[in-house]
Amino acid sequence: EIVLTQSPATLSLSPGERATLSCRASQSVSSYLAWYQQKPGQAPRLLIYDASERATGIPVRFSGSGSGTDFTLTISSLEPEDFAVYYCQQRSNWPLTFGGGTHVEIK
């Protein structure tokens, strides 16, 4: 099973700041990595797929990069609605696995 490790667990930032979230895979997943956002009481929402492709309707302030084992989700300038939990997910091997999440909280 491919283990995805997200860091940091919690990121405390202010609106307008840049957020950088990391996801590291225990073995190569090529570019088969997605990022999701989840707000309290809601289902997750797909942000990025295949490491760097923005999903439909996702603002350009969200961007993804990386390949192999190291990936990054960047939010260029945090909006109030961006404070949430973010998960990465690999689709290279079954079982499909998620990282443990990064909570982006208001500082």
Add this chain to the structure above:
Amino acid sequence: QVQLVESGGGLVKPGGSLRLSCVASGLTFSVEYMGWIRQAPGKGLEWISYISNSATAIFNADTVKGRFIVSRDNAKNSLYLQMNSLRVEDTAVYYCVRVRGLGPYGHADHWGQGTLVTVSS
């Protein structure tokens, strides 16, 4: 727009059974790969089942293998999850998802609102 609506959750005793349903609209269900993802209270996400458009390819996580059965009825635009021999640790919100992606497996680009399953005596 794509809509996925789950139903069938509730309270069940350990060892019991439950069947979840997901009705899809706004898409051509018969060509879509689908899946079930769950989230225990206050915890992260776990992908438990994955089914191809014609149900010829089915994958289940080890945590549910032999107990949960995923199926679909393309004529009814519906996805199902038959859950047997339920355990306390199966307590979670269960999400129905549409799966997309070229190549191996996929990512979940649309999610239902989720249905809560509680296993408790």
